[in-house]
């Protein structure tokens with residue numbers, strides 16, 4: 001768990017955006033990490049932060065955690081977040097598969113965003129992909145009832161594999177999210193912009209976890 005000395009509440013003037021190695025010892029406490037109990041959205045492989053930071057800037061009623069393996073990209077995202085004065089963003093340099101399996105508490109996430117995950121095209125590298133049977137199970141576990149998962153990829157066979165994995169290994173079901181209608185999602189991340197400019201087609205899907213009341217209806221803390 002994130003210790004009190006590193007939590008946002010102890011640095012209210014300027015909370016640390018980057019979660020440093022050693023600060024996370026077990027399951028994350030989002031109220032400690034963000035200093036409030038607002039809904040949390042997670043982006044897997046947030047890159048340099050284009051989507052995550054735009055969301056954080058436009059939606060002060062939610063908190064945003066970005067997971068990124070590349071320290072170079074993460075530091076660029078951090079500098080951009082600092083320049084924009086964002087206080088509702090945290091960034092963790094880690095393997096998102098480990099984070100989702102070991103550090104995210106049950107039913108704690110309002111939305112998971114996964115845009116253009118690395119496809120690892122060679123068959124012998126498929127085990128490095130973010131989506132697998134275990135990740136599918138954990139995605140359902142970490143989403144709050146009524147929470148959403150959004151996915152995009154320009155690789156058709158990976159898209160079909162993601163859909164198969166979610167159907168076979170999770171109880172998530174395809175559903176539209178009023179805040180992120182699929183038809184208005186195109187080109188919100190750096191890679192999507194790049195791929196669209198190159199004439200590639202991007203497939204996308206949205207899923208929900210069942211349940212009548214979700215984190216989205218929770219009043220801000």
Ligand SMILES: C[S@@+](CC[C@H](N)C(=O)[O-])C[C@H]1O[C@@H](n2cnc3c(N)ncnc32)[C@H](O)[C@@H]1O
Nearest residue numbers: 045047068069070095096115116118189190191
């Ligand atoms: C193709 S890029 C897409 C970046 C961004 N989502 C976008 O659409 O512009 C994939 C990103 O995921 C990151 N990544 C790959 N595997 C990861 C993992 N296991 N955990 C966290 N980040 C990962 C890469 O470093 C890279 O920044």
